[in-house]
Amino acid sequence: MLPVKxxxxxxxxxxxxxxxxxxxxxxxxxxxxxxxxxxxKQEVETLKFRRNQASQEIPKLKKEKQPVDTLLNEMxxxxxxxxxxxxxxxxxETEQEDFLLRIPNLPHTSVPLGKSEAxxxxxxxxxxxxxxxxxAKSHWEIGETLGILDFERGAxxxxxxxxxxxxxxxxxxxxxxxxxxxxxxxxxxxxxxxPPFIVNRNSMTGTGQLPKFEDDLFHLKDNxxxxxxxxxxPLTNIHADEILDESDLPISYVAHTPCFRRExxxxxxxxxxxxxxxxxxxxEMVKFCTPAQSYAQLEQLLNNAETVLQKLNLPYRIVSLCxxxxxxxxxxxxxxxxxxxxxxxxxxxxxxxxxxxxxARRAKIRYRTEAGKVQHLHTINGSGLAVGxxxxxxxxxxxxxxxxxxxxxxxxxxxxGVEKIS
RNA sequence: GGAGAGGUGGCUGAGCGGUCGAAAGCGGCGGUCUUGAAAACCGUUGAACUGAAAGGUUCCCAGGGUUCGAAUCCCUGCCUCUCCGCCA
Numbered sequence: 073m074l075p076v077k078x079x080x081x082x083x084x085x086x087x088x089x090x091x092x093x094x095x096x097x098x099x100x101x102x103x104x105x106x107x108x109x110x111x112x113k114q115e116v117e118t119l120k121f122r123r124n125q126a127s128q129e130i131p132k133l134k135k136e137k138q139p140v141d142t143l144l145n146e147m148x149x150x151x152x153x154x155x156x157x158x159x160x161x162x163x164x165e166t167e168q169e170d171f172l173l174r175i176p177n178l179p180h181t182s183v184p185l186g187k188s189e190a191x192x193x194x195x196x197x198x199x200x201x202x203x204x205x206x207x208a209k210s211h212w213e214i215g216e217t218l219g220i221l222d223f224e225r226g227a228x229x230x231x232x233x234x235x236x237x238x239x240x241x242x243x244x245x246x247x248x249x250x251x252x253x254x255x256x257x258x259x260x261x262x263x264x265x266x267p268p269f270i271v272n273r274n275s276m277t278g279t280g281q282l283p284k285f286e287d288d289l290f291h292l293k294d295n296x297x298x299x300x301x302x303x304x305x306p307l308t309n310i311h312a313d314e315i316l317d318e319s320d321l322p323i324s325y326v327a328h329t330p331c332f333r334r335e336x337x338x339x340x341x342x343x344x345x346x347x348x349x350x351x352x353x354x355x356e357m358v359k360f361c362t363p364a365q366s367y368a369q370l371e372q373l374l375n376n377a378e379t380v381l382q383k384l385n386l387p388y389r390i391v392s393l394c395x396x397x398x399x400x401x402x403x404x405x406x407x408x409x410x411x412x413x414x415x416x417x418x419x420x421x422x423x424x425x426x427x428x429x430x431x432a433r434r435a436k437i438r439y440r441t442e443a444g445k446v447q448h449l450h451t452i453n454g455s456g457l458a459v460g461x462x463x464x465x466x467x468x469x470x471x472x473x474x475x476x477x478x479x480x481x482x483x484x485x486x487x488x489g490v491e492k493i494s
Numbered sequence: 495g496g497a498g499a500g501g502u503g504g505c506u507g508a509g510c511g512g513u514c515g516a517a518a519g520c521g522g523c524g525g526u527c528u529u530g531a532a533a534a535c536c537g538u539u540g541a542a543c544u545g546a547a548a549g550g551u552u553c554c555c556a557g558g559g560u561u562c563g564a565a566u567c568c569c570u571g572c573c574u575c576u577c578c579g580c581c582a
Contacts (some may be wrong), residue, residue, distance in 0.1 A: 113544080114550085114551095117550065117552090118550090118551095120550090121550060121551075121552060122550090123562075124550095124551090124563090126562065127563045128512075130512070131512045131513070131563095134512090144562045144563095145561035145562080147563075148561095149562095150562080151561085151563085257573060272572095292516075294511065315504085315540095315541085317504095411578085440504095444539090446541070448539090
């Protein structure tokens with residue numbers, strides 16, 4: 073959420089920022105309502121001041137045994153006026169709030185300009201894609217042949233875009249989760265958490281999924297609860313409505329959670345395989361820090377995510393999303409894309425973003441500076457990594473001519489010593 | 495699911511329908527004392543909006559209601575605790 077003050081004082085620069093991300097909201101209605109809102113507020117406050125004064129006079133008069141009827145009658149009218157003004161005020165406030173919640177974040181100045189994915193800026197590459205002396209198979213072919221991925225039965229149990237992992241496939245997924253958590257809680261200093269996978273509307277609004285992206289979420293029928301589309305939601309909301317101490321920042325959390333996405337509007341994309349499922353596992357990292365720290369912390373979090381791929385020896389590249397491709401809440405985002413041999417393409421496996429104070433405003437996460445001032449902090453998060461897509465990368469990059477898969481060395485202890493799936 | 499109790503500032507915890515943003519204690523900060531520290535003592539210490547400032551408005555879980563006036567009374571919801579039942 074952008075501060076109302078910014079809209080009032082710098083509307084032009086807001087509009088420019090939004091235009092960069094292909095967003096062209098009209099602020100006319102907002103500006104009109106804002107004026108009316110301020111006017112009403114003043115009138116209400118004046119009336120309330122009068123009422124508060126009377127509230128002090130009345131008991132005094134009563135003590136002195138003086139008549140209060142006139143005053144009481146006057147106040148009856150004042151109260152009616154207050155109610156009338158407040159009714160209108162409340163309606164406007166609700167509408168204004170809803171409008172504010174639908175405005176995306178402004179891009180940071182370091183974000184490359186561009187209209188779409190095609191304009192994203194490659195920052196660096198790591199590792200060399202293997203040069204197979206045979207035609208690289210897709211991970212679903214490999215997985216089905218080895219009997220470790222069963223898409224048919226996944227669909228039978230629930231529907232399209234669900235999968236059943238079996239045997240060493242399930243074991244591989246679990247090994248990756250444990251490996252990632254161990255790495256981030258160990259060398260990288262994150263605190264492990266295990267949050268709820270179902271959250272309320274308030275939490276979803278806090279991180280920016282609501283009110284705008286309701287259609288992307290799974291709803292529970294009997295409650296006003298929703299399944300998380302990413303661990304970012306529960307992790308960021310850990311400190312919702314709190315005032316933290318500057319000396320405690322930065323705070324870093326990591327968690328493994330399943331993620332649930334409707335994938336409405338992505339018909340026809342990645343219909344086969346693990347890449348786009350309604351349910352997938354992800355290890356998510358979230359940081360809370362001061363504005364001064366946040367961009368350095370973003371780089372650090374990005375490095376933490378990259379380290380996973382390096383230790384698994386999977387080739388990848390880092391891309392800085394252009395203004396037109398930024399997510400709703402993000403001020404700056406790096407995607408990590410892993411090499412997928414069957415597609416001869418780099419595909420997203422992690423997204424690391426600095427939200428600055430956008431989420432902190434929505435979720436009311438603040439900190440007290442050393443000087444004693446209370447202000448919003450910055451939130452950062454990123455996948456470390458999407459687990460299903462890591463399985464994709466391992467199956468495809470580690471495939472052998474005979475159809476077997478060589479398990480990366482670092483994972484073998486997590487696989488009970490298994491070196492190969494065949 | 496049934497019965498009961500409760501939700502107040504960083505924490506613990508008072509609070510009669512009016513003078514309560516709210517006692518007291520703890521914690522925090524500043525000071526006195528001390529070579530330094532502790533103890534003791536003194537002072538200070540919530541947030542949002544608005545205003546140049548003085549000030550004003552709001553916030554005692556949330557939302558409604560009663561009233562000239564609500565932290566205080568009523569209703570609904572959410573949450574916590576205790577007991578019973580059920581259960582991984």
